[in-house]
Amino acid sequence: MSEPARRGLRTALPLAVSALPFGLVYGVVVVDSSISPWVGLAGSWLILAGAAQISMVELLHAGAAWPVVIGTALVINTRMALYSAALAPAFSAFDRRWRWTLPYLLTDQAAVVSISEFEHRRDPRERRVFYTAAALLIAGFWWVGSVLGVLAGGSIPEETNIGFAVPAMFLALLVPSLSNRPTVLAAVTAAVVSVAAAGLPNGVNITVAALAGIASGRLALGRSRSAEAMP
Amino acid sequence: MSPLLQIIIAGVGTYLLRLSFIGLSARLGAPSARTEATLGLIAPAVLAAIIADQLFVGDQGLVVQWSWWIGGVIAGLVAWRWRSAGITMVVGLVCVWVLDAMLGM
Numbered sequence: 001m002s003e004p005a006r007r008g009l010r011t012a013l014p015l016a017v018s019a020l021p022f023g024l025v026y027g028v029v030v031v032d033s034s035i036s037p038w039v040g041l042a043g044s045w046l047i048l049a050g051a052a053q054i055s056m057v058e059l060l061h062a063g064a065a066w067p068v069v070i071g072t073a074l075v076i077n078t079r080m081a082l083y084s085a086a087l088a089p090a091f092s093a094f095d096r097r098w099r100w101t102l103p104y105l106l107t108d109q110a111a112v113v114s115i116s117e118f119e120h121r122r123d124p125r126e127r128r129v130f131y132t133a134a135a136l137l138i139a140g141f142w143w144v145g146s147v148l149g150v151l152a153g154g155s156i157p158e159e160t161n162i163g164f165a166v167p168a169m170f171l172a173l174l175v176p177s178l179s180n181r182p183t184v185l186a187a188v189t190a191a192v193v194s195v196a197a198a199g200l201p202n203g204v205n206i207t208v209a210a211l212a213g214i215a216s217g218r219l220a221l222g223r224s225r226s227a228e229a230m231p
Numbered sequence: 232m233s234p235l236l237q238i239i240i241a242g243v244g245t246y247l248l249r250l251s252f253i254g255l256s257a258r259l260g261a262p263s264a265r266t267e268a269t270l271g272l273i274a275p276a277v278l279a280a281i282i283a284d285q286l287f288v289g290d291q292g293l294v295v296q297w298s299w300w301i302g303g304v305i306a307g308l309v310a311w312r313w314r315s316a317g318i319t320m321v322v323g324l325v326c327v328w329v330l331d332a333m334l335g336m
Contacts, residue, residue, distance in 0.1 A: 013317075014315065014316035014317035014320070015316050017317065017320075018316060018320050035234055036234070039234050039235045039238065042235060042238055042239075043238045043241075043242075045242075046238055046239055046241070046242030046243075047238065047241055047242045047245050048242075048245070049245055051281075052241065052245065056237070056238065056241060060234045060237065066232040066237050069237050069241070070237055070240050070241050070244065073241035073244070073245065074241060074244045074245065074248065077244075077245045077248050078248060079277045080245060080248040080249045081248045081249075081251045081252065082273045082277060083249070083273065083274075083277070084248065084249055084250065084251045084252040084253045085251075085252040085270060085273065086270045086271075086273045086274065087252075087253060088252040088253050088255070088256035088259060088262075089256065089261065089262050089267070089270070091253045091256050092256035092257050092259065092260075092261075096257075099253055099254060099256065099257070100250065100254065102253075103246065103249035103250045103253050103254075104246055104249065106249040108277070108278070108281070111274065112274045112278065115271075115273075115274055160328075161298070161299075161324065161327045161328060161331065162324075164299055164302060164323060164324055164327045165320050165323075165324060166285055167281075167282050167285040167286055167299070167303060167306075167323075168302070168303075168306045168319055168320040168323035168324065169316060169319075169320055170278050170281050170282045170285070171282055171303065171306045171307050171310050171319060171323070172306070172310045172315070172316035172319035172320065173274070173278055173316070174274075174275060174278040174279060174282060174310070175307060175310035175311045175314070176310070176314055177274050177275045177278070178275060182268075182272060183271065183272060183275045184275075186272040186275050186276040186279070187275040187276060187278070187279035188279070189276070190275070190276040190277070190279040190280040190283070191279040191280065191282065191283035192283070193280070194279070194280040194281075194283040194284050194287075194288070195283050195284075195287045195288060195293070198284070198287070198288040198292055198293055199292065205280070205284060205288070206277070206280045206281055206284055207280075209276070209279075209280035209283070209284075210273070210276045210277045210280045211276075212276075213272065213275070213276030213277075213279060213280065214269065214272045214273060214276045217269075217272035217275070217276065218269050218272065221265075221268050221269070221272075
């Protein structure tokens with residue numbers, strides 16, 4: 001196995017392990033709903049995005065109209081377009097077939113570890129191998145977690161707080177990315193706006209908050225540049 | 232519309248969102264330093280928005296869950312000190328279990 005593949009697997013392993021309980025939570029949500037377990041599991045293959053899948057299953061169970069169900073999933077997943085923008089410069093050096101197929105595996109975790117790795121790994125082939133290894137491992141654990149969740153069903157008590165693994169995993173990704181004042185400001189703004197906009201429909205608060213965070217960080221970038229330019 | 236068809240459409244839509252900028256990347260050319268710096272803000276902003284939503288927002292609006300909040304602070308400190316996702320998750324989960332058991336929160 002090549003060094004970038006080993007590195008991708010090693011970097012992604014703890015994040016992939018934490019995708020397992022998230023998958024479990026999704027599987028339990030599916031079993032608790034009126035949706036067929038097979039249809040629910042198909043979501044893990046077709047959508048590959050936990051928060052959107054959970055919201056979809058809950059809305060389908062509640063009998064929501066199809067535009068609401070599909071629209072909610074897509075709104076929650078708009079952050080994937082942001083990750084796509086962040087990774088586009090690196091992916092531009094890949095062959096067309098990879099540019100069109102590898103985005104299928106794009107998840108929060110795969111995006112963040114790759115963005116971080118690509119800062120010091122410049123070779124396009126190595127970047128592609130690293131991303132593929134990391135993203136496949138994370139997706140694999142998500143699929144396994146979903147299946148286990150469906151099989152375990154209601155036998156996972158809520159008191160286990162297994163759902164806390166999800167914010168803990170994202171914290172582990174967030175903290176190393178806070179490398180300067182603009183990134184800290186972007187994160188703080190996004191967190192505050194996410195809570196302040198909690199009343200918005202399913203998942204919209206996250207996209208609004210992320211855009212507000214990016215805008216505030218951008219302002220801070222502009223200010224630091226201006227300060228540097230001063231004599 | 233059947234649930235499976237709705238999931239398929241959401242899956243295709245999600246794939247197109249993932250593909251969006253990557254699919255156009257070959258035509259976009261190399262980003263400027265200004266654009267690159269802005270792209271570096273995406274991950275922290277999205278992650279912080281998700282974390283805050285998970286810790287503070289429930290189905291019915293804002294939620295009070297002290298064990299998760301304290302566990303979140305401790306997990307954040309552990310992530311800062313050790314930079315390890317595995318250690319962060321294990322310590323965070325253990326903290327939440329201990330706090331729940333001790334304080335009945």
